[in-house]
Amino acid sequence: MTNNHEARTPSGEPSGTPSGSTTNPQITLRSPAELADALPYMLGFHPTDSLVMVAVHGEGGRFGGRLRVGIPTNRAEWEDTARQVAECLVRGSERRGGKPDGIVIFLCQDPRDDDSGQRVMTRLRPLAQGVRLACGALDVPVLEALCLSGGRYWSYCCPDERCCPAEGNPLALAGTSVMAAAATFAGLQVRGSLKEIEGRLAPLRGAAAEEMEGALDRAAAALMPKILDGTTREEIGAGTVALARSLMRRMTLAPPAEGGPRADDWDDALLGHDEAAALILGLQDREIRDIAAEWMEGEEAAPALRLWRALARRCVGVYAEHAAPPLTLAGWVSWSTGDEPTARIALGMALRADADYRFAQLLHHACSEGIDPEGLRHCLREERRRREPRRKRPVAAVRPPGRRKRPARRAPRSTAGSDQ
Known part of the structure; x- marks a missing residue:
């Protein structure tokens, strides 16, 4: 089979080539072993607890669209999942140029506790068979x-x-295969496992989470008196932007020694709970979020990404859906800087936090379609150039803070006039 790394998935995870790249290596995969070894390079990460499907086109077996979904824990959902993923990949491929001539399926799940890989394989066999039947039903x-x-x-x-x-x-040892050598030559990266990438964006736990939830409660309770005292939406927004810029400067002056969880611990230590809470609430406003989206390139991109990741980790407890803006911003900066695998994961998590968050929907679709992010970057640059102070207006329509279970303490999802 020939692997075309510029192919784009219709829905799910990315191909290995960053947007705008002209790299197009042609690699022949001759065995199941080579197929298995190629998977993380096709996606940009090692999938975990995942069903992955790859469309194959033509006599040469060129790889086309690919799709990744989590394996449902409830076996009763497997039949519907199999039918939906088959339909999604086949119909998506047809929209993009042609029905696949075949499909390759990967079921990826590591053993847990006293389990074994062989038992995992046996347990997942009905799901594999269901996907095969669903694809066959679509010819x-x-x-x-x-x-x-x-x-x-x-x-x-x-x-x-x-x-x-x-x-x-x-499986082949990491970095020892023909695929690994070709990927290295082409500049493709495997950015760890899906679990590791999601872990960098997942909410804090334990005592830190309890403290953070208390900070969010305090920030929500403090917002209403400001509004009642006549504070305008622009003043609240200006304070949010100033705070975000201050925290980005702090992170720029304190770069992490290395990437991964230790770097995240470092960033978490740089960010106070009350600061994080104020910024999380401020980002629920669409206009403020759009200003924050302008920090997606150059020297601003790295500290912005660190800040958005840190804020996503602070959206704990009943404030989980507040993670949609920072997760979307993290996905946007990742996509803008060429890291499509991380971008799609972050945007997918944003949609899990709030399925109706429009900005995440649009970015996830555009990234999945392989659209060049430069068009959006250009628009944001132009908006930044022409932005001028505008007439202040009251935020009379802001709904009062109120949590679902304890209404007096829940933070508002957005300020007046905001949307997704």
Whole structure:
């Protein structure tokens, strides 16, 4: 098979080539082992607890669109999931140029506790079979279906014990395959696992989460007296923007020693709970969020991304849906700077926090379609150039803070006139 890294997925995770890249390596994959090894390079990360489907086109087996969804924990949902993903990939491919000539399936789930990869493979077999049947119903054959678990792989399509033994085959060591060498040459990166990337954006837990929720309660309670005293929306917004810029400067002056969780711990230590709470509430306003979206390139991009990640981690407890703006901004900066895998994950998490958040919907669709982000960057640059102080207006329509379970303490989702 020939892997075309510039192909775009219709829905789900990205191909390996950043937007705007002209790299188009042609790599022939001749075995299930090479297919399994190629998967993280196609997505840009190691999928975990995931069903991945890749469309295949033409006699040469060129890879086209790809789709990734989480494996439902409830087996009763598997049949519907199989039908939906098959329909999504096939119909999406048809819209983009042609019906697939075949599909390759990957089921990726690591063993837990006393489980084994072989038992995971056996447990997931009905899901694999359901996807094969759903694809067949659309007249698209499944060329290969692989289970990846515990450092080994199994084929659901090959009955030959000589090449596909019951205990599975070991995956290639990281960085040792032809695919790894070609990806390195092309400048493609595998950015860790899906679990690791999501973990950098997931809410805090334990005592820190309790303290943060208290800070959000205080910030919400403090907002209403300001409004009643005549504070305008512009004044609140100006304070939010000033605070965000101050925190970005703080992060610029205190760069992390290394990436990953330790860097996130460093950023969390730089950000006070009350500061974070005030900024989280301020970003619920569409106009303020749009100003924040302008910090997506140059020297501003790195500290902005660190700040948005840190704020997403602070959206805890009943404030979980408040994570939609910082997660969307994190996805936008990632996409703008060429990190499509992280962008799609962050935008997907934003939609899980608030499925109706329009900005996340638009960005997720555009990123999935392979649209160049330069068009949006240009618009934001122009808006930044022409922005002028505007006449102050009261925020009389701001609805009072109120939590769902304890109305007197819930923060407003947005200020007057804002939308997604």
